Amino acid sequence: MDHRKYMRVLKLDESELASRRAFFELTDEDLARLARLRPFAEKYTDAIVEEFYKLLLGHAETKKFFPDPDTIKRVKRSQREYFLGLFTGKCDLAYLEDRLRVGNTHERIGLSTKWYLGAYRKYLQLISEYLFEELKDPAEARAAFASIQKLVYFDTALATDTYLAAKLEAIDRHQAAIRELSTPVIRVHHRILLMPLVGAIDSRRANQVMDSVLLKVTEAQAKCIIIDIAGVPVVDTKVADSLVKTTAAVHLLGAETILTGITAQVARTIVQLGVDISTMHTLSRLAEGIELALSLIGKSIQSTKRAPRRTSKRTVRRG
């Protein structure tokens, strides 16, 4: 997934940038101070990156993100770039985009936020140690550290936001897949469709069932659709009502609905609930439903075994 797209998802524009910077109290003065610290950063980059990776590679769970020396070399190089990026004195949209890439990469490789945040703690510690060592004036060092901290937290917020956005997007994708799978329609025969329902039906899914049934019936110009509810564990008033409505809507299209897979339990429930299903064809077994559907289009299933010789071998014949 392209990280640039998160610029849109997170609505990162000039006004959002200004709002974030204001909240993190990241002023132009801070950025100017960071730019002045560039020589310091260049001097200590290698040392800080080395020690930083000592932590990551010293921990079994984080070590597995760096399987070979080449990877380690590559990530160290990008880490150096990242580190020096803190001291450019810039914090514009291009900077944001670069930071989004970090969050997106972490999500892609499956690095969870605990490692990210934990590693950042180490980063800050290393920076502060070297900073207080380098700058003799403690007041100056404190001011410098405060500016670094602002930008680091600013970055962290961006990276976690991207991380979450990427996760949410994955969830959305999965939900779409589930929706698709929850109302499958199979073509059983010319102009006969079958929708086998498996699993619990809530009002949302009931609506999907209706929309999907109507659409598929029209698309296939089907004479008949069989809805098999053998796999639905609980049929309550709502489910029964939605099935009655679906049948009525299919009738408006000019087709018929056959409800199969009605168990003793479901039959009892429907009668006790007083749902009027007199307008529906209902049967207990799917096989019977298919036979009924065929008879509606003027066909029938015949056995070839005992049939006289002169009838053809075709099992489905025009009536």
Add this chain to the structure above:
Amino acid sequence: MKGIIPILRLGRTLLATIQTDLRDNVAQAFQEDVLLALESRGTNGLVIDISGLETVDTFVARVLAETGRMAKLMGATTVLVGMRPEVAGTLVRMGYSMEGVQTALNLQEGLALLRASRTRTTSSQRARRH
């Protein structure tokens, strides 16, 4: 003919194809035209094609269903054909069912349905005579 919806005659069947949105007066004019056309001799079937309608509100649905019941009183069977899936879904969700009219997927099916019902009536009449 007063309305803007053309009503064609195909043997003993009337065929009306509704392409435009039915506003109040258009719907009333359509109903009147249909009933007047049914007065002429030998008509016993009416097919209304609504595949061109993207939306059907309760008013239009009522006019169509009523037209069907009125046609029945005049001895004609009404078949509503080509309703779009989203229209069917909306009508049922609003608790509206088109009582008094038959439905079919498309024009061809609608005409076949009328033919079948004619055969049934003639054969039952014959049976009664015997």
